Amino acid sequence: MNMMMMMSTISICLSMLIMLIATILSKKMILDQEKMTPFECGFDPFHVARIPFSLKFFLIGVIFLIFDVEIAIILPTMQTMMNSSLTMWTVTFTFFILILLLGLYYEWYQGALDWTN
Incomplete structure (x- = not known):
């Protein structure tokens, strides 16, 4: 029973460590303005892209x-x-x-x- 609890704790800690390292090393910027703007054939869009449906x-x-x-x-x-x-x-x-x-x-x-x- 102790061996099973120790293996579960190690696997949880290892997966949390891998997720933390992946988050830190990620190159993705959340507030990158150029990638967040809509793009229509090189021009800014004339209208809102999402039309609310009825x-x-x-x-x-x-x-x-x-x-x-x-x-x-x-x-x-x-x-x-x-x-x-x-x-x-x-x-x-x-x-x-x-x-x-x-x-x-x-x-x-x-x-x-x-x-x-």
Whole structure:
């Protein structure tokens, strides 16, 4: 046990020493102004390079992914219908669809599906 603790301590200390030496010997300067400026064919850029995207587009994409995953969950339910009782399958499937519809109506009520604004 002592040998294992000693080897772990030595390996941790050795890796910390190598990381410290690599940091000290690194030629990379954090505040190098020439490398930090944008470059467009030898000219300074006319516009900001990063245009902020619409949050509405992001929300529509997330909603699409959520419903896409739910469709992938619904597809195998036809196979499970053969192996389970019909009443239990119907109750479970109806409950799942009800949760999906409630989520859809909630998104609609909150205005996340309104494309015009």
